[in-house]
Amino acid sequence: STSHNDDTNKTIRNTNNNGHTDDKNKKQPSLVRMRVLVPVKRVIDYAVKVRINKSARSGAGHVELNNVKMSMNPFCEIAVEEAVRLKDKKIAEEIVAVSVGPAACKDVLRTALAMGADRAVHVSTPEDLRTDYDLQPMSVAGFLYEVALKEEPDLVLMGKQAIDGDFGQTTGMLAGMLEWPQVTFAAKIDVHDDKSCTVERETDAGTETLHIPKLPAVISCDLRLNEPRYATLPNIMKAKKKKIDVIDVDSEGTSIRMDPMIEMVEIYEPESRKGGIMVDNVDELIEKLKNEAKVI
């Protein structure tokens, strides 16, 4: 149950209170043993020139993944990096990486371990469900919810969105399922001694500062939060000894629905950019903006 988060509804924090409440049913996360859960996703590498196979999926098309470089989602990398920095500062004691998807996910779990995560969980889903189209946020959030119940983290740090689906929904759905506070697009995170947390958040209008009176919470990470480290070779070697627990959805069964709730109808490449033209004078410019580009 997630009842220990009633405190987060209070808007005024009692600075004399060191965080304990009277309700003995509520669990008290201890600063000394803070555990961070970091979901990571294996996606097409951000630098790859994407190609569409238009005839796939009965004509809907899909992004061609054969022989294409796959990497950890950049926003997930940022989340792992932030967790490792919390560990370097001794605020976090254990980092658990988790990934939902077919067997290949182990690659990004190994990368997370090499970056500094302590152990990993792989929720292994069927090979035929593509993680960019078929396995959708509601399902992923459901699996992450089950893992969070089991792992009891003090903080879930995750990327704000995946660069393949670009849904940006998993964070919110997960926070909702857990009934934990959620702060999105974090550009700066400070965890305080009393287990409260201040987050600077990027919006289109600028940066705002939010305060979470008490963890646990779900925070999604944005680009400016940090610059992720490369996994050094010694850490890659050490990661070999770190544990990856596998939850095999097929053989163990699950109540989380895996079929897509949204159907992807068509995918196509954007129109290629046409060359510009020179105009002779301002009148011509206005005429073109009005009648051709139709922007005024």
Place this chain on the structure above:
Amino acid sequence: MLSLARRAISSSSSSSQTSLLRKLSTCTVPVGGHSSNYFDLFNPSEEHAALRSMLRTFVEREVEPQALAHNRNETFNTELFQRLGSQMGILGLTVDEQYGGSGFQDASAVAIVHEELSASDPAFCLSYLAHSVLFTHNLSINGNHEQKLKYLPDVCSGVKVSGMCMSEPDAGTDVLGMSTTARHDEGNDTFVLNGRKMWITNGTIDGVSTGDLFLVYARTGPNRADLTQFVVEKGMPGFSLGQKIEDKCGMRASMTAELVFEDVVLPRANVVGAVNQATLCMMRNLEIERIALAAMSLGIAKRCIEDMNSYAQARKAFGKQLFEFGQIQKNVTESYAQYMAGRSYVYNVARNIELNCAGNGLDADGVKLFCGDMAKTVADRAIQTMGGYGYVGEYVVERLWRDSKLLEIGGGTNESHHKNMMRDLRRTVNKID
């Protein structure tokens, strides 16, 4: 094959499980298509695959953008080089962890690093090779504990840049014809070094003074093979930069120099291995050096194939895409087959090499002999395929073409490989296997 992937698998640490898992775990199907028993020769373990993947990302983001400028200006990217140590941990790839290395004592790993770096900047990779293989690896195999403690941490972190001195102005392929001498002074048990060494990669970094640390081979006895290797440090009296070698055809972002030794006094502690026994150390290190150089050729070839392949799909002529023309098909496909042949040769030899012993000389020479020429030919085909664009610096392949030529000369000329391999093959009078 897919149903096997659904079998519940407990935490992965056994290598047979992981290699099976690795194959099943890829969503992509390699170009040739493979059965579920496939063993990945080019990434024999998960760590190899992780190393290659990490390096590829690093190369794309950090190495690629700086390659052209350093080639143009003949400057060394010291800052990026140091990050190979501090950020990546690969400068001391094969060195024991107790001396600051990564402990990956494996020739396939060495090949992987050189292949990946060279797919973008062979010159930068050459400096890496001189430092990590010619000095660092050599010292980690042949040095004693005190020497390793003294020198290895700084070279593993990149604080010091190092190299190795073998060739001379008048002796290259005829390496045992070297005339640099180290005369033993019995009185204070020192060795006085005199001579000149030529074509030294990392011989200078600033163009004005010498590099930081070198393993220098010198004659210490009356017999032709009486060589000893010494550690020579920057600043030692008598040790100076002869000249920075400029206007090289390729490998221009790697500093090459002539180094001068005039009565350089070396204490006994700077002798690496036994006196008059360095020929063995030299031959042993040459084997891994040649695998590394062959892997550099592989990286060059791979990049050239990728670039000419994508160009052939983008470019149109006479209403068709370029790859529909037979000459272009020949360029791309023959390059691919030769690259795969060379790659398989290199990684097969690497897999079976024990870094501590010699005895793989025939194939170490063989891989370099084959791949050096192969990469040069592939690069040439790439320029030809890409036409005018291929001839221009921005499109990379011309730089790789110029860089590729060195691999038929440095670390052993083609002629030296002919000589060595014939010496070995002469002993075989019956079947080869």
